[in-house]
Amino acid sequence: MDANNPSPSSLVGTVAAERAHAVDFLARRDRFRVAEALPWLLAMAAYFVFPNQMILGGQTLIMILFALSLDLILGFAGIVTLGHAAYFGVGAYGAALLITDLGWSEPISGLVCGAVLAAIAGFLSGWLLLRYRGLALLVLTLSTTIMLQQLGNLFRDFTGGYDGIPGINIAPLFGLFDYDLYGHTYYLYSLGVLLIALYAVRRIVYSPFGQALVGLRENVARMHALGSPVHWRLVIAYTISAGLAGVAGALFAQTNTLVTLGVFDFDQSAAVLMMLILGGAGWLYGAFVGAVLYMVLQNELAKISPAFWQFGIGLLLIAVVLLSRHGVFGRLANVGRLSPWGARP
Amino acid sequence: MQGSQNRPLRLGDLEAERCKEQAPLSAFAPAAAASILASGRQAGIKRYRAVLNTIVSILFDGLAWAMFLFIISVGLSVTMGLMGVVNLAHGAFAMAGGYLVMTATASWGVPFLASLVITFLVVACVSVLFERTLYAQLYGASELDQVLLTIGLSFMAIATYTYFYGPLPQAIHVPDYLLGEVHLGARSFPTYRVFLIVVGAALVAALWYGFERTNMGAKIRATVDNRRMAQSVGIDVDRLFTFTFAIGSGLAALGGGLAIQLLGLTPSFAVIYLVFFLLVVAVGGSGSMWGTLAAALALGICDTAGKYLFADAGSFAIYAVAVLILLIKPAGLYGRE
């Protein structure tokens, strides 16, 4: 036998060797790196170092979760949408009405309720809209969110209109931890939810499903050629993303104790888009970096002058787009190989 | 139905029929019958007139609103079709145009119409600077990058204008001959809106001439159709981009100046009406002037009709119509795949 006609036994050996090699590669790529503990350590440190900023901290954590949900479809599946606030809003109202209308104030069920309602909304709109791309998709997602907001205003007896639903007071977490003025418990609650959400997203992203999503982002035609059910993959990813955005919204309603139709504002969709791009889309932790950067900058710069803040964020956006197509830390992440397939080009 | 078989049925025929049916009654009370008939006919005509009046109102107001949308959106559509750039800062150019017109009429004493022309020229020239420095980087960039860079530019514009002009709404004094009403027969129409329609129509004519009859227009159409082919034929695409961008931004500024009397002016103008311009461009199909016109008319008139007839949910109409059209024709009415 020569090299061109290998014997069956050596073939099997080669295949086994290659499989072992592949498994090993995936295991190495997918393992939890030490550096991944960093954001959580920083978050806990913030709890002790900035005890008076916990309401801002809690809002930042919620924004991180929101941006993370967007990352799933924007960073990994490459779908650009201007209407993600719709699912945030649906989740928020779901959690709110569970408490104020049905009187069920257990917090976790509020999150689940928000997630399920938002996922349903995501499934329906995704099924309808994900056949489109480009400007059409941008305008369609934008329009559906605005129409949702106006629908909310139409049924103002239900939603409270622009004054919203106040008094969303959740019961103590696990029956043990009550909530204080400074937002300490809210912060830890949100942190816990974020931890679970990140773990879930990480598992999805590193699974074969996640790999298929990246394939869709990189080369849709090829995925079609491979026989991959492109549309359904996208709809499922979109549904999961909407559900996560719903959790973020529900968390917002519970910690803010007031939800208004403003959750559907275009500002909300634009802000989460900006946060994600600032931090870098397509590598999960970009959401963390971007949201923290945006929220802290907004808080601090606005104290100097609100016009200053708006100018500053505009300038930062332009700089980020022109100088680094991968967000503030995207390039660094590539270098450190924290990102499995490279950030979005 | 009795009556001549050779001519179409007319309103009078029905009346005549009723007349014959009521003939036996009228034998006993001719005056009563005649008055019943007359009042019935009067009520019918009155209702007919009211409906007609409503339709005319909706069409006229919708047309004026559509012209405003068209004037600002046409520039956005052509630059998008030509350069493939999603320019969300287009509203900022409109806002800048508005402020220039306001300053020119209030502080420098320039007449209103002249200031409109000036704002077109000035903003067109200034936009060239932006095109050469910032927008040139966006050709071929991903859609997301374009969206974000232009949003950033909008923010910077809003902050700058807030700093210099303050957040309070501005107003202008249009010349008296543009105020009041124009009387056409039984109805009167607001003069300023008639003016808006006239300007819009003139613009459509000018653009049509520009696109169809001039050399530059032909080059633009060719490049929108197939950029590579146009380049290989020797068309200087870069110069064309700059020129088109300037015209588009100039038109936005013109629209902004015209809009002050309609909607007022604050720095936030740059973003709050952007949604409508995007709707018009998407529904019309980017790169097409006729598409923009058709979309502006459809959306403008539907918006007005919705607000007039169903004020409770009236603002819904423009979005619902846009969504329906896009679901069926995602590339827009006149768009190309």
Added chain:
Amino acid sequence: MKIMGALAASLLALCWAGTSNAETIKVGVVLPYSGPNSDLGNQVDKAFDLYVKLHAKDLGDNKIELVKRDEGPVSGANARTVVTELITNDKVKLLAGFVFSPSAIAAAPLAAQAKIPMIIANAGTAWITNLSPYIVRFSFSMWDPAYPMGTYAAKDLHCKTAAAGFTDFPPGQDSTLAFKTAFEKAGGKVIDEVRMGSPGPVPDFTPFFQRVKDEHPDCFYVFVPSGSHAGGVMKTYGDLGMRQAGIRLIGPMDLIPDYELAHMSDAAIGLVVMSSYADDYDTPMNKAFVKDWHEAYGPNSYPDFMSAASMDTMAGIFHAINTLHGNLDDGAKVIDTLKGWKHDGLRGPIQIDPETRDVIQDEHAEEVIKKPDGKLGVKVLQTFPQVKDECKVLKIGRCASGT
């Protein structure tokens, strides 16, 4: 000897510092400084600054420090963050401002929990003062101008029918309900209620106004947010020739904020509004105020009803500081000094209702006229003295549940 002198001097300085009870009272100011509605925040902010500048010496040794934070968007999403930071980080003794009702609603439980008084300088939803015993409102409730307008329109303007047009959000709904309640009580009939779009971008009012024009009511009551909406309303009313068609435009003071009135055309002449303040009031106090304003902010800046209410707000805060000798640690005491407080301010005599902690003020029916100098101004037709918030008096809807 020198050392003794130095020691004595420093001892003396220490004693002096110890005995002077000079306090710097921090007041958190929460207003929209950014976004499309920052013009409203601007009017309040300027008034606060002006009052502090003019009357700082009235506090004696005490000083007041305004810690300003951006209220954020109209949805109230930012309010809790901002208010918490003011309470925990900046340790303010009072919160003042709140232009948007959702912000006040969001912040109310926080203020109640921290026992910090919330002094409202604008937010007009009637039942806000019921949300917490630490809320005092100096500005107005939506019902204050709207309810008397309904009575006035039916009785004095002799309108038998009216149509109402309003921006589709709670202040518009409240104002229209107030007008309708009074108008129909006085024997009129509201034939149409037109919702005129959301409170964001200024819509093209023409379709709404055309519809009302076709219905030929005697009066047309309009509520829109103060600012650029008001200008649009005036222009559309003039463009459609509605006055010539015999339809009278009426509304609350939000229709003619003074800085918009300065730009309006003659179409506004004859408009009747119910207002608590206008620049043109011929009192020595007001003339001095307008003069001070122009001196501080230039000839193109005009104070309006929000500025006047804010001046009165600051006067109330100063009253509390002086009564309590600079010690505002007990929020409940601050509220007690303000309950029943009477003041002769720019809006005429005002007082804080001890039961509801809401303001009681005069409302004036005013007509827009052309002044001898060619500018537009107002003429007071009738005064409704000491108007209470009728929503709470009549216990309508959410106003019924008290605190």
